[in-house]
Amino acid sequence: MDCDSPNEYREPQTPLTITFKIPEFALNDLCSRFIINIPEGEEKENPIRIFFQIELAHWHYLDFFCEKYTQIQPVGIREFSHQIFLHCPMLKEKSNQVDYILEQWRNYKMQVPTFGAILLDHSLQHVLLVQGFWTKATWGFPKGKVNQDEEPIACAVREVYEETGYNIYTKIRPKEYIEANVRGQTVRLYVIKDVSMKTKFQPQTRREIKNVRWFRLDQLPVTRKDTNCKTQIDLTPNSFFTAIPFIKHIRKWIQCFLQNNRVPEPITVRQKTSPTSNDFTPDSWKNFSVDIDYIFGF
Numbered sequence: 001m002d003c004d005s006p007n008e009y010r011e012p013q014t015p016l017t018i019t020f021k022i023p024e025f026a027l028n029d030l031c032s033r034f035i036i037n038i039p040e041g042e043e044k045e046n047p048i049r050i051f052f053q054i055e056l057a058h059w060h061y062l063d064f065f066c067e068k069y070t071q072i073q074p075v076g077i078r079e080f081s082h083q084i085f086l087h088c089p090m091l092k093e094k095s096n097q098v099d100y101i102l103e104q105w106r107n108y109k110m111q112v113p114t115f116g117a118i119l120l121d122h123s124l125q126h127v128l129l130v131q132g133f134w135t136k137a138t139w140g141f142p143k144g145k146v147n148q149d150e151e152p153i154a155c156a157v158r159e160v161y162e163e164t165g166y167n168i169y170t171k172i173r174p175k176e177y178i179e180a181n182v183r184g185q186t187v188r189l190y191v192i193k194d195v196s197m198k199t200k201f202q203p204q205t206r207r208e209i210k211n212v213r214w215f216r217l218d219q220l221p222v223t224r225k226d227t228n229c230k231t232q233i234d235l236t237p238n239s240f241f242t243a244i245p246f247i248k249h250i251r252k253w254i255q256c257f258l259q260n261n262r263v264p265e266p267i268t269v270r271q272k273t274s275p276t277s278n279d280f281t282p283d284s285w286k287n288f289s290v291d292i293d294y295i296f297g298f
Contacts, residue, residue: 016082016099020073026065027087030057035088050091051105054081063206078102109145113186115155116143117168118178118246119195121214124254126197129243130163131211139213139235140242141189156190163209165202168192173263178253180245180269189246191253222248245269 034057038050058080065072075083081102085095094101118141119128129139144159146152157169171192179188203209221229221237221244229235237244249267256264 031088112145178267
């Protein structure tokens with residue numbers, strides 16, 4: 001959604017309900033730690049950058065305040081952002097635009113490439129999936145968004161370790177991957193073979209990954225209409241919606257590997273349309289379709 005003038009701004013259809021009022025001492029700490037000390041200049045003037053800081057503050061709130069103080073309850077990013085904007089002096093005057101900025105930030109995040117890995121056991125019949133802490137029964141591959149100036153392989157190694165506690169550094173190969181464009185976002189997953197099913201996986205970040213589990217590849221759905229998984233493992237296809245675009249291509253990769261006794265060429269499911277890690281720079285923020293003058297009154 002672009003906004004060319006204040007008259008075009010629309011409040012969200014769903015009213016915000018504050019389920020828990022964050023204590024003032026926590027808001028003071030979060031604002032001073034993550035928001036107030038943002039460097040002057042583009043960092044502080046760019047709403048996208050500010051929301052990345054708010055996301056960090058939100059994770060800190062969930063990881064530390066909710067763990068340390070039993071009376072403090074978790075809240076979602078939308079509710080958290082509204083309370084931060086109302087509390088922080090430099091953001092307060094824009095507190096009525098939080099939902100618009102949040103939507104633009106989410107749209108921008110979808111343009112950032114994601115890297116991770118497909119971990120297969122010795123038999124190539126099982127694949128490792130992780131269950132997000134906040135996504136109920138949804139399972140997907142360990143992966144995450146690339147940081148600025150971070151190479152794809154480095155991102156994949158970091159994300160897999162953070163989400164599973166397993167280090168793929170010595171196993172990852174630059175040309176052994178499957179890449180897809182999922183809802184406008186480039187997702188590249190490196191294929192990692194020969195992972196022992198006896199490995200004890202231990203996510204390194206709190207409140208991000210709830211469970212890590214092996215699944216048989218032939219029991220996973222290849223479309224949302226594939227009900228085989230419901231019969232076999234009592235999970236609906238929607239439980240694997242982020243994994244579905246890759247499943248049949250993983251099977252194809254394995255089949256090619258076994259038939260030819262060599263590693264297949266990289267598989268690109270669809271032509272990339274989002275930025276690569278090489279052009280994900282601060283300059284790309286300037287080209288994002290957000291009316292910064294409107295949001296911050298410049």
